[in-house]
Amino acid sequence: MAQVPSSVLGFPRMGKLRDLKKATEAYWADKITREQLLEEGVRLRKEHWQIQQAAGVDIIPSNDFSFYDQVLDHHQLFGTVPELYSTTEPKLHPLDEFFAMGRGHQKNGVDVPALEMVKWFDSNYHYVKPVLKKDQEFKLSQAPKPVAEFNEAKALGITTRPVLLGPVSFLHLAKNAHGESFERVSLVEKLANVYKELLDQLKAAGATDVQIDEPILVYDLPQNVKDAFKAAYEIVGKSDLKITVATYFGDIVHNIEVLQHLQKVHAVHIDLVRNPEQLNQVIEKLGPKQVLSAGVVDGRNIWKTNFKAAIDKVEAAIQKLGKDRVVVATSSSLLHVPHTLESEKKLDPEVRDWFSFAVEKAKEVAVIAKAINNGPASVAAELEANAKSVQSRATSKRTNDPKVKARQEGVTEAMHNRQSPFTTRIAEQTKSIKLPLFPTTTIGSFPQTQQIRVQRNKFTKGEITAEEYEKFIENEIQEVVKLQEELDLDVLVHGEPERNDMVQYFGERLDGYVFTTHAWVQSYGSRCVRPPIIVGDISRPAPMTVKESKYAVSISKKPMKGMLTGPITCLRWSFPRDDVHQSVQAQQLALALRDEVVDLETAGVKVIQVDEPALREGLPLRTGSARDAYIKWAVNAFKLSTAGVQDGTQVHSHFCYSEFQDFFHAIAALDADVLSIENSKSDAKLLQVFTNEEYPRHIGPGVYDIHSPRVPSEEEIKERIEQMLEHLKPEQLWVNPDCGLKTRTTEQVKAQLTSMVNAAKFFRQKYAQ
Template sequence: MSTENPTPEQSRPAGVPAWSATVLGYPRIGPRRETKKALEALWSGSADVATTERALADVRARTLRRLNDLGLHAHDASIPSAFSAYDHVLDAAISIGAVPPRFADVVGADGRVDLAGLSTIARGRGADAPLEMTKWFDTNYHYLVPEIAPGTRFRLADDRGVREFSEALADGFLTRPVLVGPVTFLLLSKPADGSPEGFAPIDRLTDLLPAYAELLAAYAAAGAEWVQLDEPALVSDSATAGVSDLHALVRSAYDALTAAPGRPRLLVAAPYGDLGDVLEPLAATAVDAIAIDLVRGAVPASAPDGLAGKTLVAGVVDGHNVWRADLAAALRRLQQLAPLTGTVVASTSTSLLHVPHDVAEETGLDERLRGWLAFADQKVGEVVLLGEALRDPDTRADAIAAGSAARADRLAAPGVVRGDVRERLAALRPQDLRRSDYATRRAAQESALGLPLLPTTTIGSFPQTGEIRSARAARAAGRLSQEQYEEFLRAEIDRVVALQEEIGLDVLVHGEPERNDMVQYFAENLDGFAVTRHGWVQSYGSRCVRPPILWGDVTRPAPITVPWSTHAASRTSRPVKGMLTGPVTILAWSFVRDDQPLGDTARQVALALRDEVADLEAAGIGVVQVDEPALRELLPLRRADQPAYLDWSVAAFRLATAGAADATQIHTHLCYSEFGEVIDAIDGLDADVTSIEAARSRMEVLPDIARAGFARGIGPGVHDIHSPRVPAREEITELLRLAVASVPARQVWVNPDCGLKTRGYAETVPALRNLVAAAAEVRAELAAEPVAEPVPAS
């Protein structure tokens, strides 16, 4: 490691950084998921808090050394300190004392929360539900939603971030701490239970700012020269929908923070979209630097007042896709900024937490494909190169040209464009996206399925046990033949089907033991995709996924799920659901080609799924679930861009499912979404049954469903599977009573929030027994005391 880089020159004007390149954040899971393993050892009891803290400190130290080796400097704050053991929004809540009262006992006398307490807040315990979880803007990262009340006491309560900065400084690294900004923190929070009608957390901004000022002063006292405050809510119309004057809010917040005594220099970052006219009030404050996203956003046409004296950190390298940048085009964008401000720094558009660590680890990928890719380490190299070229364009001309050549090679490669796929899409007709009216379908399905009131089911997956993972590893290593592996899977399906029958579920699933991941499994069986071995990214907490790489036109060489679903159906007389992942979710949870509109790619995936639905139906599977948990996730952050997205995303789902017969019941599943924003699109999917996340929010979505007049089947989740706690029968019964009070009981299905893959059988079996018992209890109540059912609004 080289740490012989110069400190900022004494002659450099105040507020101007020494760095020419930086990144807004870096993966925090470790290249071999060391963070995940450390946390899960703590949760299992095989490691104590002190051991876990040491393991996480090692991840942080190796990250700093790696970033220094890649070209970011140890002494100039170009390296961000953006680590989080679980979630950065939870970290912010804990740091300023916003811990819900039900978890007050995990807060120490000094205000600190150790890793065990942090885990309790995140995962819940007994009757104490964890913080609600939802998607971080339009990404597949989930954050924990802070709960803010009118009386929440804000203060510098936990200095974990300051201690981590000091730890790095002692190791020779002057880093740039990264915090969720105060405006975004409150806009992403929810009112705590018992808050008065009309209260919004953003109402507490004036009260929150002194706590942030205290935290900033603590960083400065520890030696921090710069602190980065992330404000992605400023680029989202949804996040700022309740704000009457966003410009005034931004001015008041950052006028107050920049006037605070003893503060470090402030970099305010606005990733994930175009900052637009909010650049104006931010530039008018005394913040020292502003980071703008130039992958999603545009170069400002002119410089607002105040910008000339600031640094612009220009996000020209895509932080949440994996393609090598067109470096020549990125350099031109950087050069376009020069007239607007005195100092320009090359950067990523977002934190790199959304991409894997290092493409050099993917030796199993096709060599040509690997040459098109840039993971986190390669993106650091790209911004370093661009920073050097911005100062002296002639020094790195060959490297800039090589980056552009890689993109040109990708666009010309075989399989990127396939004539047969394009011809099939061109031949589609409007009727290919329509089914019969719902009343006709419902009658046919009731006759075919014969289900009771409040039918019970699960979302699809059952626990992925150690035995399943071991068998998969043994097959990959050649210790099991394909025939032996398939025999193991059939035996596992037999066991899961028998278990569901014994529990008393009405519509069964095969449990998905053959699937490593709900998207990767399909990617492995579709042409146009590649999968990685070490390409892990964080989804939430310790949960990591490996997004496939969608590089070319998509086709289905052969049926994918039919053998497993038909085997399950042969073992029971009850209906069995065929389980597919929808086209929008496959796109959202993959790294997708960027050389054509997303809607075009979605239609290609939809055609492949349409063929799969037809084969399931032909094999006698009368219920098919096409999951779209990411429908809301990809919704553009700017309202003007949303109608076009909803048009193509709904059309893709309907293309995948509209070929089904009337008697075939089409289900879909959505989770962790603000459903009110996309309720019309959910209705437009025209699924016969829609299951949704609702347990953590205690059925908060139901008023939106009722107001929309949603007339088809709806399964509001009654068991939060992202927490290890087992909901009591009484708790589920209460949730079901809330459901049938808002939605006609004939529409209501009873199911968990999501698949059970990440849970163990010790939690799953009692939870499902309680679910079935609660459904029976509410059925009996409805039969004994008939009442007028709620009528959907017209």
């Protein structure tokens, strides 16, 4: 009798205790050898395959591991490394070449910047954008990583399904080399032939299946990109492997005609968590023998799967296709959730029972498949426990706060608007803040040193008192303020030494949140975040940042900037509730932040930055009514949080990794007095939109990349400012880094900011004359 297999589309890489982060950073710091780093990769892959095998997962992925980014892996895999990195003198080892593309390299006479990094669809994961030339040639690497890792698992007795980013998505998600204008999908047949070569090697190694991710099918695609699937899969489909084409993060109904180009593939995977309504339409377009991979376990959020609802979805597919044509799967890779709930010993047992992380989700897909194959009685205990968890969450008093709901009901339209228009406000701010032309500032955070982390850990463990910790934080603020004064920055920050993370810090101080100890998720490279979890209605019981900002104001005569994370970013970079619409959660966050903004102003903080780097990330992936609705409630949330202050208080907001050319009207609608944006790796493309739209307010395009340890020269920054002045008026332009300085060392920051301030002073003097 046919059995429904279980499948995981990808597993987190970092390890239970961020093992990969620690190893890669040790390698970058020359504390371990290349061989030791590679050995750690072998250990982690083995551990993760065996976890999934023990959970009872039938189809286990390989090649989902990366030392930095899976898209960047494909650059080396298909021989598309830009010459800047492949022709250095001295020549870089392939691993160092790989890292150089991801984070830049400034060592042993080699000085190259990082490639552009952008958000992976609407997630908080960042991928490194491939760069392709019009005459691009593709060549399979000599020891292809997918083959090597398949063999590695095979030696352990585990037959895996290698995962690849599909040829059409690879081309679509890339960008053209500087100055070149061409359609990247015109390269699809050349690239597909190299994919076919890779699949043949996998077949020879003993692989029977391969997963090819084509996530761009959830986008609105131009016709030539849709047509590229036909060209690609006529070639790729000749492989003897069983190919599963995987999509996620949305529905594919609007691209349903592409399925006719995928008739040679074995299976199609769809995300039935994000868009369950696409099920019937996709089934109707499948070929007569094609399999449906049903993504019913959420790969993006931490809530326990409702087994009954998931089983119903799978059974609905079986009714139409039969058991032999259905797979139970995660909705996407589990890259976006923490490693295991077992590490969380301090969580309240009530809410802990509502959660499921990657290890637990692997078990969930196996349980669902077992329930379908062997009947509910075979997993009766699991089903009963799951039903109790779901019911407990639905009825818990922790999720509903009548006071929060009453306050939301009292929100008026007027509460979303500042007292006066920008022209009035900027005149008032010029009087009260007194800034020079080309004012300099930073985005907020300064280096989180080992000493800061040690003292925070001691305080968390109760090894030092609150008074001792507060004194330590005050000393750190003094040092950061002193450094900025020595560097002669114009608007200072307190450096955020007390903050563990720009969202978690606020989550820990708001009712309605819970936070974890080890629930780390990869954001980019070795950078991990520990998203707080929204479990109920949100409110602010007390001021969150006022004490530190007020202290910073007291020790400097220069303007001090208060730093907050905006409501949409707090929402997007948390694990949100899935039982209440996100607009409701955003408004609750906005009201809490509104109180904080007003309190900062009262404390003497004249410049307040409310960061919204995730605003673009939350935009629905397709145009239409859903996108319009999102923009309306997201913009309103930001304005509600910032509109309670006087005209003389200057509101800033920061955006990074936002390709917002198609989103500009929303950025403008925020009505922030000053915007700062990531720009240093964007070839000034973001600036053109400010010219086109005649943006009236002030803007600080980042003049150097803080994600790279390299130090830009003063001349390099002058060149960037010169480019900016082609698009912006001198009186509009602020000079600042791309983002916060948290991940850099103090020595790097001093050198980087010295170049920046000197460059700003050069233009200040030039335009004063």
